[in-house]
Amino acid sequence: MNDNEYRVVWGKSGLYTLETSAWRTFRPQIDYSKCVGCGTCLLYCPLCCIGKADGRIVIDLSYCKGCGICREECPKQAIDWIKEAR
Amino acid sequence: MLKMMAASKGLVTHGVSSCQGCGIELIIRNVLDVLGEDTVLVIPPGCAALFSGTGPEAAVKLAGIQGNLENSAAIASGIAAGFRHQGNEHTTVCAFCGDGATVDIGLQSLSGAMERNENILYICYDNEAYMNTGIQGSSSTPLGASTTTTPAGKPVGSKDLIQIVMAHGVPYAATASVADLGDLRRKVKKAKGIKGCRVLHIHCPCPTGWGYHSSKTIELAREGVDSGAWVLMEYENGRVKLGRRPSKLGHAEDYMKLQKRFRTAVGELTAQTNERIISRYEYLEKLERLGGE
Ligand SMILES: Cc1ncc(C[n+]2csc(CCOP(=O)(O)OP(=O)(O)O)c2C)c(N)n1
Ligand code: SF4
Ligand code: SF4
Ligand code: SF4
Numbered sequence: 001m002n003d004n005e006y007r008v009v010w011g012k013s014g015l016y017t018l019e020t021s022a023w024r025t026f027r028p029q030i031d032y033s034k035c036v037g038c039g040t041c042l043l044y045c046p047l048c049c050i051g052k053a054d055g056r057i058v059i060d061l062s063y064c065k066g067c068g069i070c071r072e073e074c075p076k077q078a079i080d081w082i083k084e085a086r
Numbered sequence: 087m088l089k090m091m092a093a094s095k096g097l098v099t100h101g102v103s104s105c106q107g108c109g110i111e112l113i114i115r116n117v118l119d120v121l122g123e124d125t126v127l128v129i130p131p132g133c134a135a136l137f138s139g140t141g142p143e144a145a146v147k148l149a150g151i152q153g154n155l156e157n158s159a160a161i162a163s164g165i166a167a168g169f170r171h172q173g174n175e176h177t178t179v180c181a182f183c184g185d186g187a188t189v190d191i192g193l194q195s196l197s198g199a200m201e202r203n204e205n206i207l208y209i210c211y212d213n214e215a216y217m218n219t220g221i222q223g224s225s226s227t228p229l230g231a232s233t234t235t236t237p238a239g240k241p242v243g244s245k246d247l248i249q250i251v252m253a254h255g256v257p258y259a260a261t262a263s264v265a266d267l268g269d270l271r272r273k274v275k276k277a278k279g280i281k282g283c284r285v286l287h288i289h290c291p292c293p294t295g296w297g298y299h300s301s302k303t304i305e306l307a308r309e310g311v312d313s314g315a316w317v318l319m320e321y322e323n324g325r326v327k328l329g330r331r332p333s334k335l336g337h338a339e340d341y342m343k344l345q346k347r348f349r350t351a352v353g354e355l356t357a358q359t360n361e362r363i364i365s366r367y368e369y370l371e372k373l374e375r376l377g378g379e
Pocket of ligand 3: 044
């Protein structure tokens with residue numbers, strides 16, 4: 001079983017996911033001049049939507065619910081909190 | 087085998103309708119990451135059912151069943167019996183249940199499974215009320231906490247699940263918290279490797295039911311452990327071992343004041359809560375010393 005295959009017991013078209021990004025009123029944005037890459041935000045994000053790419057910590061905003069845990073737990077206050085324009 | 091519709095790491099998809107900052111979401115992703123795909127999951131009704139479901143809404147990429155509030159441990163026992171007859175000794179049968187499904191409605195089936203020492207891993211995520219149906223008080227709701235069935239604050243304290251479990255003499259039981267994910271993962275891993283009935287009791291902050299901002303989930307869990315309101319411990323081979331010591335034992339006011347559910351519990355109830363916490367902790371310390379002799 002690789003990363004994009006899995007067993008399901010129900011459903012013709014596979015599993016159904018909600019666009020939870022629509023719930024956000026604020027979005028997290030990493031200020032790379034402050035981020036030290038410690039990974040604390042990655043550890044505590046309940047959605048696991050924070051990952052590493054090209055040696056940097058990146059937030060995948062396609063599902064991020066905007067809970068603010070990453071921002072609260074970041075020891076360097078490196079996550080800015082941007083109001084979503086809706 | 088089906089292609090996944092959206093990329094997500096691990097055994098749980100993205101796009102699950104649990105609230106922003108929900109403790110269950112952090113717990114279930116970590117638990118399943120440790121247990122791996124050779125796992126069958128039993129989930130009763132409750133907020134965790136947002137992850138299991140039956141149909142394409144299921145967010146967990148594993149075989150499993152959504153049962154009833156009364157019988158998670160019984161269903162898990164049946165699946166374990168099936169595996170036993172097939173000679174399957176490797177698949178983990180995991181029940182993942184709320185506090186209402188554990189300390190109230192499903193307690194008798196859990197007690198039976200513990201008595202028979204069924205080969206199951208029973209995990210109770212404890213958000214300290216019946217959250218999914220609108221925050222009714224459970225017997226895990228702490229003293230003074232306001233719920234829709236205890237609007238003026240719960241007049242009595244909570245049942246002590248870990249001691250109920252210990253009284254059954256199971257091979258392994260532990261408490262854990264999202265405040266220390268390394269410790270939580272270590273305990274899940276350890277439980278996975280043991281045969282027989284294993285029980286994990288995990289503190290699960292719930293922004294919606296406890297009344298705090300979703301960003302404070304980890305901070306709340308940490309305050310719970312620091313004040314002794316949630317005690318980290320393990321029970322193995324009849325011995326109690328306490329985990330991280332509370333740094334401000336008996337100062338639950340710092341933990342309580344962060345949550346709207348305790349707004350009615352000022353004054354006398356805070357003092358009573360602190361007394362309860364201190365006497366429980368001292369008792370557990372005695373048990374730990376007994377085990378060391
Ligand atoms: C016997 C029975 N009573 C009531 C219900 C309705 N019900 C469905 S989910 C739920 C809440 C379960 O609470 P808990 O186990 O604490 O999980 P949580 O919702 O807090 O995650 C209730 C009462 C039910 N399904 N079965
Ligand atoms: S917690 Fe803060 S400093 Fe650490 S990786 Fe995340 S953004 Fe960077
Ligand atoms: S705001 Fe919440 S969901 Fe979004 S990246 Fe941060 S921790 Fe994850
Ligand atoms: S009500 Fe609480 S436990 Fe249920 S999904 Fe929301 S935050 Fe999670």
